[in-house]
Amino acid sequence: MKIFKVAAFTIKQLSRQHRIALASTSLLVVAALLWQPSSPLKQAVSYQSNQRIDVELPVEELDVLSEQNSEPMGAVLDPQDPEFSAPKDELEQQLEEVADVAHTHKVTSGETLGVIFSQYALPIADMYRLIKVNKSIQNLGVGQMIEWSVTEEGRVKEFSVKRSAKMTDVYTLTDQGYKFKQLEENGEIKPVMLTGRISGSFYQSARTAGLSPNQIQTVVQALQWRFDFGREARKGDRFAVSVEREFIEGKAVTRGNVKSLYYLSGSREVFVMRHDDGQFYDAEGKSLNRALRRIPLAKRYRISSSFNPRRKHPVTGRISPHNGTDFATPIGTTVVAAGDGVVVKARKHPLAGNYVVIKHGREYMTRYLHLHKLFVKVGDKVTMGQRIALSGNTGRSTGPHLHYELIKKNRAVNAMKVPLPQAEPISSKQRGRFVQLASDERQKLLAVMPG
Incomplete structure (x- = not known):
C-alpha cells in the first residue's frame, strides 16, 4: 500500500500535461496487452482440424538467402564444357594425349593439407584415403613442394611431397587403392x-x-x-x-x-x-611470368557466393558445385581483365548470360559471366586492368552480380585463395x-x- 501511496503522490506533483500523457500511454499499453488477434493458422486448424493439406513447392524455385546475387542451385556450369573453353592448338593436343598435367604448390605458413585440397578443388574423399595410407602426409613444412596429377574423372592420380633435396614421398592410385613409397636419391x-x-x-x-x-x-x-x-x-x-x-x-x-x-x-x-x-x-x-590480379573489379564488392566445388543443395542434398566467386555488383559495374591475354569467347549462353573467356598464356584462363554489355570480341588482346565489360543480371541469376572463374591447367581453382603468378624478379x-x-x-x- 505504501508503494501505491508514494506513486499517487508523485503523480499529483506532475503538471496536468504530463499527467494526461502518462494516462494515455498507460491506456495504450493495457490495450496492447488485451488485444490478441486471431491467427490465420489457428483459424485454419479450428475449421479444418481433421484435414491435412500438402503444398508442393518446386525445388528449383526455392531461394537460399545465402545465395542471393548468385546463380540458382540448379544452374551448374561445367568447367570442362567446350562452350567455355579455349580451343586447343596442335601442341596442346599432343601434350594432352601423352603427358600427365602436373599441378604444383609451394606450402606457405599456416597451410594444411585440407586447405590445399580445398583451394584446388581436389576430392576430400581422396585426401582421407591418402591419410589412411600414411598419416605423415599431413605433416607439411613451409617451403615444401607438392605435386599432383588427376584422372579424367577428377580423382587424385599421383601425389608427391618433396621432403628434402633427396627424399620424396609418393602416393599412386592403383586398382587396389593408393600405394605409398618413399623415393630417395642415393646417386x-x-x-x-x-x-x-x-x-x-x-x-x-x-x-x-x-x-x-x-x-x-x-x-x-x-x-x-x-x-x-x-x-x-x-x-x-x-x-x-x-x-x-x-x-x-x-x-x-x-x-x-x-x-x-x-x-x-x-x-x-x-x-x-x-x-x-x-x-x-x-x-x-x-x-x-605475367601477373594476375585476384579481383577483376576496380573496387571491392561483397562476395555473395564463394568458390565451393562441394556445395550441397539445402533441400535435395545433391552436390551443386559453385566453381567461381560471385560479387554482388550493381548492373553497369566496370569489369576488368584479370591479366594480359587473348579473348577466346565472347557470346551469350542460356545459363551464363553474356560472358567473356580470356586465355592467359598456356596455363591460365579466366571467365566472366552474367554480363550486361561486352566491350571485347574474340581475338582481341587485352592487358591487365583493361575494361572488358559491364556486370549485369543476364542468364540464370538470383540478382545482379559478376560470376568470376579462374581456370588453371583446365581445372577450376579458388581465385581468392590460390597463389597467383607474380612478375617479380629475383x-x-x-x-x-x-x-x-x-x-x-x-x-x-x-x-x-x-x-
Whole structure:
C-alpha cells in the first residue's frame, strides 16, 4: 500500500500535461496487452482440424538467402564444357594425349593439407584415403613442394611431397587403392645436355632430342609468355636443354628436371634458367611470368557466393558445385581483365548470360559471366586492368552480380585463395649470384648447340 501511496503522490506533483500523457500511454499499453488477434493458422486448424493439406513447392524455385546475387542451385556450369573453353592448338593436343598435367604448390605458413585440397578443388574423399595410407602426409613444412596429377574423372592420380633435396614421398592410385613409397636419391645429380633442330613440329623434334613429354610441357609453360612453341617455332630453329639426372654407378636412373634452355630462332635468342625457388628466370634474373590480379573489379564488392566445388543443395542434398566467386555488383559495374591475354569467347549462353573467356598464356584462363554489355570480341588482346565489360543480371541469376572463374591447367581453382603468378624478379640479394650462374650456363649450352 505504501508503494501505491508514494506513486499517487508523485503523480499529483506532475503538471496536468504530463499527467494526461502518462494516462494515455498507460491506456495504450493495457490495450496492447488485451488485444490478441486471431491467427490465420489457428483459424485454419479450428475449421479444418481433421484435414491435412500438402503444398508442393518446386525445388528449383526455392531461394537460399545465402545465395542471393548468385546463380540458382540448379544452374551448374561445367568447367570442362567446350562452350567455355579455349580451343586447343596442335601442341596442346599432343601434350594432352601423352603427358600427365602436373599441378604444383609451394606450402606457405599456416597451410594444411585440407586447405590445399580445398583451394584446388581436389576430392576430400581422396585426401582421407591418402591419410589412411600414411598419416605423415599431413605433416607439411613451409617451403615444401607438392605435386599432383588427376584422372579424367577428377580423382587424385599421383601425389608427391618433396621432403628434402633427396627424399620424396609418393602416393599412386592403383586398382587396389593408393600405394605409398618413399623415393630417395642415393646417386649423383649431373646435368645432361640434350640438343636438337626443328624439322617438323616442336613436340616431335624435342622428343627426338630425348626430352620426355613432361619435360616438354615444363619448357612450353616456362616460356609461354616469351616464346610460343605452337605458333612461333620454325623449321631450322635450334635448341639445347640442360636436364638434371640422377646417376648411380654411372647409369642414369631418372629423367630429371629441366634446369635451363637456350633456343635460337633466326636472330632471336631465348634463354631461361631455373632458380632455387623452382621458377624460371631470364639471364638477368627477371621473371618470365605475367601477373594476375585476384579481383577483376576496380573496387571491392561483397562476395555473395564463394568458390565451393562441394556445395550441397539445402533441400535435395545433391552436390551443386559453385566453381567461381560471385560479387554482388550493381548492373553497369566496370569489369576488368584479370591479366594480359587473348579473348577466346565472347557470346551469350542460356545459363551464363553474356560472358567473356580470356586465355592467359598456356596455363591460365579466366571467365566472366552474367554480363550486361561486352566491350571485347574474340581475338582481341587485352592487358591487365583493361575494361572488358559491364556486370549485369543476364542468364540464370538470383540478382545482379559478376560470376568470376579462374581456370588453371583446365581445372577450376579458388581465385581468392590460390597463389597467383607474380612478375617479380629475383631478390636483389640473390640476383648477382644468379646472373653469374646463368652466364656460365648459357655458355655451356652455346658450346653444344647444333651448328
